[in-house]
Amino acid sequence: MIRFSDAALLALTKLRTRKVRTIVTVITASLLFGTLVLATLLVGGVVDSAKRFTKDSLSERYITNVQDFSGYTLYDGTSPELQARANEMYIKLVADKKREAARLGAEYDSNSEQKPTTKGPDNISYLDLTSPAAVLAIREHIAALPPTIEKLKTAAAAYHPKSFYEMKANAMPGEMTLMVDGVEKYKGVAKENYFYSPAPDVDRGWSYLDASITNQFLLDSAHLDAQKNIQDLPIIAPYSKVEAALGLKKLPKSATSQERLERSSYIRKHAASATFTACYRNAASQLQIGEALRVAKEIEQNKTNKEYQKPSLIYGVPAATSCGPAIVSRDVRTADEKKQAEKQLQFDRLFDSRVDPVQQKVTFRVVGLGPDGFSGESFSSMSALVSAVAGSSLQGMWVVPQNMYDALPNKQSYAIFDPANAQFDPQAFPAQNVQLVEFTNVADAKAFSATGCTGMDCGNGKPFISYFGSNSILLAEIISTATKTIGIAVLIVGVIAALILMGMIGRVIGDSRRETAVFRAIGAQRNDIRMIYTIYTIALSLLIALVAVIIGVVVALWIDHKWATEATAQAQVTFVGVDGSEKFRLAGIWWSALWVVVAAVIVAGLVSMLLPLSRNLARSPIKDMRDDT
Amino acid sequence: MLISCYDNDYMSDDSRLFDHEIKEFIRLFDNDSLRAVRAVHAYAHTKRQQPAQKASASAGPVVVDLQDVKKTYKIGRERIAALDGVSLQIRQGEFVALTGTSGSGKSTLLQMIGGLDKPSEGIVMVDGFDLKKMRDGKLSKFRNQTIGFVFQFFYLQPFLRIRTNLEVPGMFARTKRSVRRNDIQRLAQAVGLDDRLGHLPRELSGGQMQRAAIARALLNQPKILLADEPTGNLDSVNSDAIINLFESIRRDFGTTIVIVTHDAAIAARADREIRLKDGVVI
Numbered sequence: 001m002i003r004f005s006d007a008a009l010l011a012l013t014k015l016r017t018r019k020v021r022t023i024v025t026v027i028t029a030s031l032l033f034g035t036l037v038l039a040t041l042l043v044g045g046v047v048d049s050a051k052r053f054t055k056d057s058l059s060e061r062y063i064t065n066v067q068d069f070s071g072y073t074l075y076d077g078t079s080p081e082l083q084a085r086a087n088e089m090y091i092k093l094v095a096d097k098k099r100e101a102a103r104l105g106a107e108y109d110s111n112s113e114q115k116p117t118t119k120g121p122d123n124i125s126y127l128d129l130t131s132p133a134a135v136l137a138i139r140e141h142i143a144a145l146p147p148t149i150e151k152l153k154t155a156a157a158a159y160h161p162k163s164f165y166e167m168k169a170n171a172m173p174g175e176m177t178l179m180v181d182g183v184e185k186y187k188g189v190a191k192e193n194y195f196y197s198p199a200p201d202v203d204r205g206w207s208y209l210d211a212s213i214t215n216q217f218l219l220d221s222a223h224l225d226a227q228k229n230i231q232d233l234p235i236i237a238p239y240s241k242v243e244a245a246l247g248l249k250k251l252p253k254s255a256t257s258q259e260r261l262e263r264s265s266y267i268r269k270h271a272a273s274a275t276f277t278a279c280y281r282n283a284a285s286q287l288q289i290g291e292a293l294r295v296a297k298e299i300e301q302n303k304t305n306k307e308y309q310k311p312s313l314i315y316g317v318p319a320a321t322s323c324g325p326a327i328v329s330r331d332v333r334t335a336d337e338k339k340q341a342e343k344q345l346q347f348d349r350l351f352d353s354r355v356d357p358v359q360q361k362v363t364f365r366v367v368g369l370g371p372d373g374f375s376g377e378s379f380s381s382m383s384a385l386v387s388a389v390a391g392s393s394l395q396g397m398w399v400v401p402q403n404m405y406d407a408l409p410n411k412q413s414y415a416i417f418d419p420a421n422a423q424f425d426p427q428a429f430p431a432q433n434v435q436l437v438e439f440t441n442v443a444d445a446k447a448f449s450a451t452g453c454t455g456m457d458c459g460n461g462k463p464f465i466s467y468f469g470s471n472s473i474l475l476a477e478i479i480s481t482a483t484k485t486i487g488i489a490v491l492i493v494g495v496i497a498a499l500i501l502m503g504m505i506g507r508v509i510g511d512s513r514r515e516t517a518v519f520r521a522i523g524a525q526r527n528d529i530r531m532i533y534t535i536y537t538i539a540l541s542l543l544i545a546l547v548a549v550i551i552g553v554v555v556a557l558w559i560d561h562k563w564a565t566e567a568t569a570q571a572q573v574t575f576v577g578v579d580g581s582e583k584f585r586l587a588g589i590w591w592s593a594l595w596v597v598v599a600a601v602i603v604a605g606l607v608s609m610l611l612p613l614s615r616n617l618a619r620s621p622i623k624d625m626r627d628d629t
Numbered sequence: 630m631l632i633s634c635y636d637n638d639y640m641s642d643d644s645r646l647f648d649h650e651i652k653e654f655i656r657l658f659d660n661d662s663l664r665a666v667r668a669v670h671a672y673a674h675t676k677r678q679q680p681a682q683k684a685s686a687s688a689g690p691v692v693v694d695l696q697d698v699k700k701t702y703k704i705g706r707e708r709i710a711a712l713d714g715v716s717l718q719i720r721q722g723e724f725v726a727l728t729g730t731s732g733s734g735k736s737t738l739l740q741m742i743g744g745l746d747k748p749s750e751g752i753v754m755v756d757g758f759d760l761k762k763m764r765d766g767k768l769s770k771f772r773n774q775t776i777g778f779v780f781q782f783f784y785l786q787p788f789l790r791i792r793t794n795l796e797v798p799g800m801f802a803r804t805k806r807s808v809r810r811n812d813i814q815r816l817a818q819a820v821g822l823d824d825r826l827g828h829l830p831r832e833l834s835g836g837q838m839q840r841a842a843i844a845r846a847l848l849n850q851p852k853i854l855l856a857d858e859p860t861g862n863l864d865s866v867n868s869d870a871i872i873n874l875f876e877s878i879r880r881d882f883g884t885t886i887v888i889v890t891h892d893a894a895i896a897a898r899a900d901r902e903i904r905l906k907d908g909v910v911i
């Protein structure tokens with residue numbers, strides 16, 4: 001057989017024939033494959049960047065996020081046992097109250113005591129949540145339930161879980177209002193709608209979460225060291241809230257990526273000095289303030305009314321910056337009246353812990369930054385992309401690192417909010433805890449998450465399971481989806497390119513019929529001819545692959561150049577735990593996929609060569625030589 | 630015009646052409662009177678210069694032996710007998726001219742000898758090989774080693790320099806490059822192209838291209854050189870030079886030469902003329 005070098009020499013001269021057609025073919029095929037190369041470069045870049053941005057944190061961890069909606073159905077209001085227990089408690093409560101009222105000389109009308117059950121329109125008996133006895137019965141029932149985490153441990157046992165965490169919602173037996181600029185606004189301040197806000201205010205609630213997960217969101221440790229002796233409640237706050245707390249106006253949509261990047265680095269640098277103050281008041285405290293406001297208005301309205309008699313006890317609102325209790329501004333009650341009121345209070349305290357007004361100013365100190373949640377407004381394609389791959393499940397959340405909370409010297413002063421003290425409250429939105437289960441590998445995590453509900457079928461006992469944060473599960477998912485997509489695209493593009501190449505190679509081989517005939521006449525074996533065309537095809541394919549790679553790389557670098565700053569800005573905002581100098585590159589090499597594309601080019605070339613070549617070899621050389629004589 | 634031409638120039642000459650010879654020329658070239666005139670001229674010239682000075686057929690062994698060779702082509706339902714029972718022998722070192730009208734089967738016969746095609750019937754023995762029994766690979770090797778082909782249209786690879794063009798048979802023979810290069814140098818000198826090796830075929834004249842093609846055919850030192858109308862595309866001066874070249878090749882290398890030609894003058898210079906008509910030797 002002909003030597004490789006000789007075959008290569010003969011093959012390469014063919015690249016010089018049909019120049020225009022060769023160039024057009026190479027460019028067309030290169031464009032097709034170039035888009036694939038581009039896709040691999042972009043996926044490679046994004047995945048690599050996402051990994052870097054989650055490095056040292058969640059990138060090597062496989063965590064699932066479990067929301068068990070059975071929280072809404074901790075008890076069954078129609079349960080006969082529960083109702084029986086509530087009735088028992090009702091009887092005891094009425095008896096106790098009667099006895100204590102008699103002992104203290106307080107007034108108590110047992111008819112006003114709400115019965116624990118009520119009949120619905122369907123004639124079914126329900127627990128009446130306005131009845132203290134019913135609430136007591138429910139609390140007793142819930143307290144006896146095994147912790148949700150136990151149920152989860154059983155459910156996850158088969159998937160070799162590594163550890164469990166719980167994102168515990170704070171307790172809130174009263175109401176909290178953010179003190180904007182240190183001032184408490186008593187009425188008429190509509191809170192942001194929780195569901196549609198990318199980042200609600202802290203007075204909407206916060207969570208407590210384990211250090212191994214919160215650590216990645218913490219700000220530079222130097223800042224934290226300086227705060228070792230903090231008394232304020234340490235919190236990881238949403239980015240935009242910190243921005244506002246630092247007195248910065250939100251950047252307009254037209255802001256450049258550079259401006260955004262500068263803004264984010266400024267915020268990261270200064271976030272540790274940001275605080276949020278809120279005023280907590282229980283129902284009694286709110287009631288007093290409400291009364292104070294109402295009476296003040298009444299007095300104002302009756303200024304000229306000489307018959308108007310002011311109430312004997314008047315409360316005034318405290319200083320708006322104090323978050324203090326209502327102040328007695330006038331008390332002209334008789335000694336008897338005062339005594340009776342005192343007796344009544346003593347009686348009430350025995351049966352309801354919330355009789356006395358409680359208010360507390362709470363200062364949250366920012367120790368970490370979390371991303372904002374999604375909102376229609378911030379939804380630019382780049383930010384969506386980056387949040388999707390580098391985002392975390394803390395989006396829009398306020399989170400207290402459990403370890404820092406436990407280390408507070410004045411931890412006790414936040415006891416009201418401690419999740420351990422949470423109690424069933426019929427008036428409050430049920431606090432929803434989120435469980436996190438960590439696995440040692442993707443397969444286990446995915447298998448476990450497959451046991452959850454998917455949204456449509458949620459609510460029938462199955463928990464909702466998603467992947468937590470920007471961790472490897474998500475990236476593995478992206479890679480596997482991209483692999484599949486690129487695989488399909490490679491097939492499609494390969495077939496199209498093979499057809500184009502077939503036209504080209506077929507023509508070149510057709511052109512060379514006489515040459516082949518002459519070569520055969522002067523002694524070429526069929527295999528010599530095969531080798532020459534195989535080398536020609538591989539050379540042509542490599543040329544296409546080379547141009548495709550050049551096209552892909554150039555476009556990828558251009559995209560990277562154009563959007564990397566914006567992506568970095570977004571990534572820095574979305575994912576705050578990382579070093580501020582880290583860049584989110586959009587272009588990166590994904591070797592295995594790149595090789596697949598290059599191999600596809602060559603395979604497409606070789607496949608497209610087979611038909612014309614075998615046809616050519618089957619021809620009689622004599623005919624081809626006499627064709628144009 | 631034709632008549633007046635030979636009336637004036639050749640009728641008075643000693644070596645006058647016979648009427649039947651002239652008529653044969655006209656018949657041969659009925660599509661091309663100019664070529665016919667040229668052929669007549671060259672024929673007359675040769676007759677005048679070397680009357681009956683033919684090298685006697687050497688007594689070498691038989692290298693080509695055809696026995697009752699038939700070749701039929703099917704075109705649709707029609708069968709064409711390109712060769713219709715040809716038997717002939719050619720000896721080592723012979724210079725044979727194959728003549729005959731267009732379509733008489735000359736090329737087909739040449740291809741049979743060269744192993745480019747196999748007979749439908751009959752036996753083709755060349756250099757001791759029964760070509761009909763050879764497989765494709767063996768046949769390729771046979772063509773490469775034993776046969777040298779020269780074509781009317783030269784068939785040089787247009788994108789390869791002359792040097793590389795000459796090398797091609799050596800490539801298929803896996804000859805060492807250094808050996809190839811040496812041989813090419815020698816051959817190029819022999820055909821007078823040693824200063825043209827770096828050129829591309831299109832930079833050469835027709836005669837030069839044919840000389841290059843002949844050099845290519847000689848690279849592997851074939852026993853038999855087969856040339857199908859090698860001068861068909863050349864003017865008389867170049868034709869002469871090519872035939873001179875063939876003669877010197879035969880003299881220097883003892884190569885057996887079979888040449889298809891319409892040119893009676895060339896045929897006259899051969900040792901022997903084999904005439905074909907409708908696929909049979911006449």
Ligand SMILES: Nc1ncnc2c1ncn2[C@@H]1O[C@H](COP(=O)(O)OP(=O)(O)O)[C@@H](O)[C@H]1O
Binds near residue numbers: 623703704710729738
């Ligand atoms: N491959 C072929 N297919 C069909 N007919 C052919 C083929 N080759 C030659 N012929 C026919 O065979 C006859 C002899 O052809 P050829 O040997 O080329 O004649 P010459 O070379 O003397 O002009 C012609 O009639 C020609 O048409």
Ligand SMILES: [Mg+2]
Binds near residue numbers: 735737857
């Ligand atoms: Mg012919």
